[in-house]
Amino acid sequence: DQQVKQNSPSLSVQEGRISILNCDYTNSMFDYFLWYKKYPAEGPTFLISISSIKDKNEDGRFTVFLNKSAKHLSLHIVPSQPGDSAVYFCAASGQDHPYSGGGADGLTFGKGTHLIIQP
């Protein structure tokens, strides 16, 4: 049973336009959401995150939106650049660990969306 879903395996966007990557989740206990970017033969790189108490978080060209009632989040990249071509993973975290208060019991990932930026 997949708790974090990325239903688009791939997405092609023209350079300079907006890229929108979507993610849905089913577990109501998730309270923190993250996006990672991954190039081939490298480890995932943390991109941006959002707490469930917010509905938007922005960092430069990247904005994450969270709709808790719909259990949906999206990552917007504006403007899209050739270097943005990569696989993007949505991840979720839930239980706070007593030592840190963070979601230290691990992240639950979606299957990823391959973003291709066309020149």
Place this chain on the structure above:
Amino acid sequence: DAGITQSPRHKVTETGTPVTLRCHQTENHRYMYWYRQDPGHGLRLIHYSYGVKDTDKGEVSDGYSVSRSKTEDFLLTLESATSSQTSVYFCAISRVGHEQFFGPGTRLTVL
């Protein structure tokens, strides 16, 4: 760069042999994780550690064991490798909060 190294980076082994993958961090963080990445599955948590000698199972822990005798090292062992354990393995650390930072990965092939 989160100061995480993984060794080996590539390994080919035969079914039934033991394999140990090493994750080393230089930042003295309490939390460390092992994930595997397979086509069509994203990343899945194998085991994690919240301190020296403190470990717990993740989603796909069967066939794997871990050890953490020092803060900086987290070892993943496949006692008897199977072809289904062919995968890319990533180690991660967590500093404060929910964000995790990943190493470069180990590509393991079990023939």
